[in-house]
Amino acid sequence: MSTKEIHGLFGDEEVLLTSAKKLVSKGVHVKDVFSPFPIHGIDPVIGVPPTRLHIAGFIYGIVGLCLSLFMMWFTLIMDWPMNIGGKPNFSLLENLPAFVPIAFEMTVFCAAHGMAVTYLIRNTTYPGKKNWNPDLRTTDDKFLIQINLDENSVSGEEIEAILKETGAEEITQK
Amino acid sequence: MSSQEAWIREPLVLGDKSYHDISNDIARPIEGKANKQWWIAFTIAVIAMLWGLGCIMYTIGVGIGTWGLNNTVQWAWDITNFVWWVGIGHAGTLISAVLLLFRQKWRMAINRSAEAMTIFAVICAALFPGIHMGRIWMAYWVLPLPNAFGSLWINFNSPLLWDVFAIGTYFSVSLVFWYIGLIPDFATIRDRAARASKPIRVAIYGIMSFGWSGNARAWHRFEEISLVLAGLATPLVLSVHTIVSMDFATSVIPGWHTTIFPPYFVAGAIFSGFAMVLTLMLVMRKVVNLEEYITINHIELMNKIIMLTGSIVGVAYITELFMSWYSGVEYEQYAFINRATGPYWWAYAAMMTCNVVSPQLFWSKKLRRNITFTFILSIFVNIGMWFERFVIIVTSLHRDYLPSSWSMFYPSWVDIGIFVGTLGIFFTFFLLYARTFPVLPIAEVKSILKSTGSQYKK
Numbered sequence: 001m002s003t004k005e006i007h008g009l010f011g012d013e014e015v016l017l018t019s020a021k022k023l024v025s026k027g028v029h030v031k032d033v034f035s036p037f038p039i040h041g042i043d044p045v046i047g048v049p050p051t052r053l054h055i056a057g058f059i060y061g062i063v064g065l066c067l068s069l070f071m072m073w074f075t076l077i078m079d080w081p082m083n084i085g086g087k088p089n090f091s092l093l094e095n096l097p098a099f100v101p102i103a104f105e106m107t108v109f110c111a112a113h114g115m116a117v118t119y120l121i122r123n124t125t126y127p128g129k130k131n132w133n134p135d136l137r138t139t140d141d142k143f144l145i146q147i148n149l150d151e152n153s154v155s156g157e158e159i160e161a162i163l164k165e166t167g168a169e170e171i172t173q174k
Numbered sequence: 175m176s177s178q179e180a181w182i183r184e185p186l187v188l189g190d191k192s193y194h195d196i197s198n199d200i201a202r203p204i205e206g207k208a209n210k211q212w213w214i215a216f217t218i219a220v221i222a223m224l225w226g227l228g229c230i231m232y233t234i235g236v237g238i239g240t241w242g243l244n245n246t247v248q249w250a251w252d253i254t255n256f257v258w259w260v261g262i263g264h265a266g267t268l269i270s271a272v273l274l275l276f277r278q279k280w281r282m283a284i285n286r287s288a289e290a291m292t293i294f295a296v297i298c299a300a301l302f303p304g305i306h307m308g309r310i311w312m313a314y315w316v317l318p319l320p321n322a323f324g325s326l327w328i329n330f331n332s333p334l335l336w337d338v339f340a341i342g343t344y345f346s347v348s349l350v351f352w353y354i355g356l357i358p359d360f361a362t363i364r365d366r367a368a369r370a371s372k373p374i375r376v377a378i379y380g381i382m383s384f385g386w387s388g389n390a391r392a393w394h395r396f397e398e399i400s401l402v403l404a405g406l407a408t409p410l411v412l413s414v415h416t417i418v419s420m421d422f423a424t425s426v427i428p429g430w431h432t433t434i435f436p437p438y439f440v441a442g443a444i445f446s447g448f449a450m451v452l453t454l455m456l457v458m459r460k461v462v463n464l465e466e467y468i469t470i471n472h473i474e475l476m477n478k479i480i481m482l483t484g485s486i487v488g489v490a491y492i493t494e495l496f497m498s499w500y501s502g503v504e505y506e507q508y509a510f511i512n513r514a515t516g517p518y519w520w521a522y523a524a525m526m527t528c529n530v531v532s533p534q535l536f537w538s539k540k541l542r543r544n545i546t547f548t549f550i551l552s553i554f555v556n557i558g559m560w561f562e563r564f565v566i567i568v569t570s571l572h573r574d575y576l577p578s579s580w581s582m583f584y585p586s587w588v589d590i591g592i593f594v595g596t597l598g599i600f601f602t603f604f605l606l607y608a609r610t611f612p613v614l615p616i617a618e619v620k621s622i623l624k625s626t627g628s629q630y631k632k
Contacts, residue, residue, distance in 0.1 A: 036620055037358075037620045037621040038396065042390055048390050048394050057402050076327060101333075105336075105413065109339075109346070111406055112407075113347070115403070116350045123386075128381060131361060131387045138365075138388055139386075140194060
């Protein structure tokens with residue numbers, strides 16, 4: 001790999017946040033931030049776009065609702081109507097109260113599982129995937145700013161100076 | 175940014191912890207060796223599990239006739255145990271979903287284990303309708319397939335089928351919710367193992383952590399999916415026990431045919447679930463030294479929920495009695511008089527004492543914060559809630575419209591064996607979990623440290 005990267009390691013998420021703000025204000029493009037837990041307020045600073053996961057979840061839910069209603073309409077109304085306790089067996093609408101529980105469960109089922117699968121795909125996390133956090137301590141108690149030098153017009157020395165000035169504990173170049 | 179919390183609130187993380195201390199404390203049971211008490215408990219649980227599995231084999235081989243059921247009482251311990259376990263399985267998702275929506279930070283200390291408990295309890299619960307089918311190899315008939323592959327379909331009007339969908343959805347969604355929260359913590363364990371050069375542990379937790387790296391985009395999505403799944407799981411929790419209660423409420427048996435069942439069952443489920451969480455947590459915090467994370471404050475908060483839901487259950491019992499009298503229906507009235515004063519009066523008395531009277535003691539702050547008392551009371555509630563289901567099911571059935579068919583229910587050794595067996599399955603899973611999974615959400619506890627840690631509250 002010829003791409004050069006600078007890693008700034010921090011011991012506190014608030015120090016990292018001020019450092020990231022400073023870097024961005026100087027025109028540095030931050031590639032990514034690695035942390036042991038979500039740092040609130042980092043997303044707009046380093047340009048993480050708002051996720052559309054909830055929209056996907058809504059669509060999966062609607063799909064689940066339609067599938068379940070179709071299933072119940074096809075089996076009990078269309079294919080083989082049965083007289084069960086005198087319940088109306090000739091129209092979906094009139095039999096709907098008895099179909100509400102399963103329609104609800106299937107909506108939740110499809111929304112939750114569809115979203116979980118989308119989440120794993122978007123994060124590129126799956127069994128057997130190798131982790132790519134540059135420093136193993138970032139899942140414990142350290143916070144890391146990753147800057148790709150090829151993507152930046154600001155020089156490496158300048159970035160290092162800003163990182164040092166804003167309280168980075170360790171700065172490494174790869 | 176960490177929001178500053180009012181100083182009047184008690185700290186939720188004691189002992190002036192750093193982020194690294196949190197990782198150490200929670201990873202310790204996984205990285206260390208099991209002690210003697212764990213092995214003793216595990217051995218007992220495995221023996222109970224094997225005994226239960228033996229009884230299940232015997233039931234499947236010989237038939238339901240091995241149970242104490244008779245023509246009059248055709249549902250007894252199996253459905254009692256089913257509802258009891260499903261009820262216990264309600265606290266986990268309630269803690270992780272409802273308390274997340276209410277932004278209750280104290281949920282962080284207990285949600286992981288409560289969700290684990292949910293999953294194991296639902297496994298135990300699902301066992302009972304399965305074996306009660308008699309021919310378990312036909313269990314796939316509950317799926318929407320044409321019956322016996324002809325043209326007749328399963329009946330979507332039946333609450334028993336709603337149950338299949340409700341329990342199935344609840345189990346799988348809880349599992350996914352739980353696992354998504356576990357992924358970052360498995361990554362912490364994996365990276366700790368890599369730094370300590372433990373290749374086998376790195377490989378195992380590497381697979382389990384799905385290659386989680388903790389980058390900002392992933393955390394952003396993590397927070398989003400946690401919130402939306404909580405929003406989905408909240409009505410799900412309420413719907414599951416509502417549907418379980420409809421197994422009874424949509425029938426025409428006096429004592430079952432009441433509209434109060436759904437809210438009454440949901441409150442009872444949360445009540446029993448919290449009792450089981452307390453039973454397990456009070457032991458666990460001691461055994462794995464997590465007293466600084468699961469504090470007296472947490473115990474008091476859970477006790478308040480027990481008191482609230484216990485009171486709701488009490489009001490429901492009294493409402494049922496009032497409504498049976500007010501309905502003017504003789505059969506309805508007799509069902510309740512028989513429940514309280516008939517041959518099963520002792521079960522009714524046990525239920526009333528354990529569920530209605532005992533939680534009222536928690537009005538006293540001293541008792542709410544007393545660990546020994548809380549532990550004993552949580553056991554009382556577990557027993558009381560088992561008796562509640564037994565009372566609802568058996569006393570409503572054993573004296574039906576025809577006095578010549580009145581009868582009593584006596585459990586056979588197989589009934590008892592299967593119940594003890596499910597306790598064995600539950601504790602075997604839970605003990606294994608406590609040794610191999612992070613029992614507290616490491617990442618989430620770190621995220622609340624600055625707002626609720628004791629050193630930030632001075």
